[in-house]
Amino acid sequence: MTSTGHDHRPQAAGGDARTAELAGRLEVVRSRIEAAAAAAGRSDVPQLIVVTKFHPAADVRRLAALGVGDFGENRDQEAASKTAELADLEVRWHFIGQLQSNKAKSVAKYAASVQSIDRPQLVDALSKAVAREQDSTGRSDLDCFVQVSLEDDAGAHRGGAAPADVELLAARIESAIGLRLAGLMAVAPLGADPEAAFNKLAAISEALRVAHPAAAGISAGMSQDLEAAVKFGATHLRIGSDILGSRPAVG
Numbered sequence: 001m002t003s004t005g006h007d008h009r010p011q012a013a014g015g016d017a018r019t020a021e022l023a024g025r026l027e028v029v030r031s032r033i034e035a036a037a038a039a040a041g042r043s044d045v046p047q048l049i050v051v052t053k054f055h056p057a058a059d060v061r062r063l064a065a066l067g068v069g070d071f072g073e074n075r076d077q078e079a080a081s082k083t084a085e086l087a088d089l090e091v092r093w094h095f096i097g098q099l100q101s102n103k104a105k106s107v108a109k110y111a112a113s114v115q116s117i118d119r120p121q122l123v124d125a126l127s128k129a130v131a132r133e134q135d136s137t138g139r140s141d142l143d144c145f146v147q148v149s150l151e152d153d154a155g156a157h158r159g160g161a162a163p164a165d166v167e168l169l170a171a172r173i174e175s176a177i178g179l180r181l182a183g184l185m186a187v188a189p190l191g192a193d194p195e196a197a198f199n200k201l202a203a204i205s206e207a208l209r210v211a212h213p214a215a216a217g218i219s220a221g222m223s224q225d226l227e228a229a230v231k232f233g234a235t236h237l238r239i240g241s242d243i244l245g246s247r248p249a250v251g
């Protein structure tokens with residue numbers, strides 16, 4: 001986002017009904033984030049990433065006009081076509097979904113961060129892809145978040161590496177060309193208390209920062225649990241449905 005110094009009030013951009021709807025929802029979410037930060041006694045406000053998966057490029061354009069500068073997508077095919085269509089926007093794209101190593105080359109073309117790094121082979125594939133992209137376009141280093149699983153039961157799965165494997169992945173990212181170790185990402189386990197989950201994540205982050213002090217990012221918190229995430233130190237929030245409305249069911 002280029003900062004123009006203009007204020008980004010909802011009424012300032014766009015004229016259609018969808019823009020007004022998005023502006024209203026965005027305002028509510030921003031207020032929730034500010035209230036949660038104040039309640040937690042934080043002087044910083046976490047970074048909002050608006051997750052636009054399943055929603056059209058036109059909505060990204062509306063949100064960008066409303067002052068949103070960071071967007072999240074979880075499938076390469078959808079993200080690649082949206083980012084190509086929106087190449088004129090000065091916004092950052094964050095990849096937050098499960099990623100196959102053979103998609104690293106595509107993701108390296110548009111992503112500012114990959115938040116779902118869960119295995120060594122993916123680190124190697126991203127490093128190679130970003131290094132090639134840097135040679136041809138001079139792109140900046142890719143911010144990398146290790147996705148950590150907060151499940152107690154290793155069987156239940158919302159993705160991510162086991163906490164015991166975080167240090168190994170972090171060290172591999174830190175020594176890889178083209179990659180910058182940014183921190184951790186997690187999704188609260190379904191049906192569990194999000195505060196307990198994000199408290200656990202905060203402890204894993206603290207342990208990580210002993211050896212990697214710059215890896216201070218904590219990407220946690222979605223529409224349903226952003227308050228809990230802010231309370232336990234989230235630096236990045238990934239909010240989809242509370243801003244864009246419900247997504248079409250996945251067939």
Ligand SMILES: *Cc1c(COP(=O)(O)O)cnc(C)c1O
Pocket residue numbers: 051053074096097187221222223224238239240241242
């Ligand atoms: C879809 C998604 C989100 C956004 O979830 P909402 O509940 O729609 O806010 C956040 N993080 C990840 C990893 C996602 O896949």
